[in-house]
Amino acid sequence: MGWLRLAFVMYVALTIIYFMTGIYSRSVRREKLEKEWDTDPAREGAPVEERRAFISVGMEQYEKGLKKRLLWLIYILPTIGFAMTIYFVNWT
Amino acid sequence: MWKKIKWGLAILALVIVGLFLHYTLPQRDVVQVINTYNRVTQIGGNWMFYSIEDTGTGVETTTTSRDIRFIDAVRANGTSTVTYRNEDTGWFWPPYFKWNSSTLQAEATNLQSDKADPQWVAITHYGWRLPIFSIFPNAVSIRPVEGPDVTLIPWLNIILLATLAFLVLMIRRMWLQFRERMVDPALADVGQTFDAAGARVEAVQKEARGFFGRIGAWLGTWRARK
Numbered sequence: 001m002g003w004l005r006l007a008f009v010m011y012v013a014l015t016i017i018y019f020m021t022g023i024y025s026r027s028v029r030r031e032k033l034e035k036e037w038d039t040d041p042a043r044e045g046a047p048v049e050e051r052r053a054f055i056s057v058g059m060e061q062y063e064k065g066l067k068k069r070l071l072w073l074i075y076i077l078p079t080i081g082f083a084m085t086i087y088f089v090n091w092t
Numbered sequence: 093m094w095k096k097i098k099w100g101l102a103i104l105a106l107v108i109v110g111l112f113l114h115y116t117l118p119q120r121d122v123v124q125v126i127n128t129y130n131r132v133t134q135i136g137g138n139w140m141f142y143s144i145e146d147t148g149t150g151v152e153t154t155t156t157s158r159d160i161r162f163i164d165a166v167r168a169n170g171t172s173t174v175t176y177r178n179e180d181t182g183w184f185w186p187p188y189f190k191w192n193s194s195t196l197q198a199e200a201t202n203l204q205s206d207k208a209d210p211q212w213v214a215i216t217h218y219g220w221r222l223p224i225f226s227i228f229p230n231a232v233s234i235r236p237v238e239g240p241d242v243t244l245i246p247w248l249n250i251i252l253l254a255t256l257a258f259l260v261l262m263i264r265r266m267w268l269q270f271r272e273r274m275v276d277p278a279l280a281d282v283g284q285t286f287d288a289a290g291a292r293v294e295a296v297q298k299e300a301r302g303f304f305g306r307i308g309a310w311l312g313t314w315r316a317r318k
Contacts, residue, residue, distance in 0.1 A: 002182055002183030002184070003183050005183065006183045006184070020266065021262075021266070024265075024266045024269055024270070027269055027270075027273050028269060031269075031273065082187070082189070085187065085188065085189055086189045089188055089189055089190050089192070089232060089233065090189070090190065090191055090192045090195075092233075
């Protein structure tokens with residue numbers, strides 16, 4: 001039963017990490033979009049609504065993009081690490 | 093004074109983390125196995141440095157004594173000896189997930205050799221030998237090597253420490269991002285509120301000149317705030 005407890009605690013912790021990293025990643029993307037808009041001389045003086053629309057389109061692209069999917073590695077890599085440890089310690 | 097205390101605490105934290113990693117991360121010794129055996133071992137206040145009870149390692153006679161497998165070895169210099177315990181680690185810390193201590197003991201016995209014809213082996217282990225507390229490093233794996241002065245590159249430790257450094261860096265970056273995007277704007281808001289309050293106080297003070305002015309200002313303080 002020890003492995004169940006470990007798996008439970010580990011995946012709860014990884015879920016917390018997954019969401020925190022997700023928030024971070026989203027925040028970085030939003031900041032990048034904001035800066036892209038604000039530093040573009042062609043868009044100077046454009047209305048606030050356009051800026052808002054530009055950012056929300058960029059965020060929608062992020063939600064569908066590869067980078068967001070890569071966050072699943074937060075679950076995958078530790079699982080592979082544990083499996084490899086178990087294999088190499090006990091069967092080689 | 094505070095700076096010194098801060099530095100002291102920082103150094104203490106670093107030392108604790110360093111010792112913890114030094115205890116937990118695997119190390120390899122190139123040794124010659126000279127004996128393998130079981131011994132009923134008393135476990136008291138040093139329980140923290142042995143496997144937890146329910147890992148099924150050896151035969152638990154009572155909670156305070158346990159039949160533990162040991163491996164005696166001698167280093168390449170021929171004089172300094174090492175004693176490893178050989179215990180399963182179970183599902184908790186340290187996360188080696190070792191359940192094959194019987195197999196490991198058999199392998200160690202198989203690789204046992206005498207001084208005339210030494211068989212050199214690399215024993216992977218974690219932990220320390222501290223005679224004063226009767227604690228022993230735990231052997232994790234054993235494999236034969238060509239000679240006593242073979243060079244072993246600790247790839248696993250390099251990868252683990254790099255990963256750890258990366259995680260620390262990421263936590264720092266996440267915290268900085270959080271502060272920049274969430275905490276600082278909130279604080280700026282509070283600052284603006286305070287500034288606005290300060291301006292109102294000044295305006296009120298300006299109005300409060302003369303007797304009627306003062307009464308008017310006092311009445312003004314009862315008016316609804318905007």
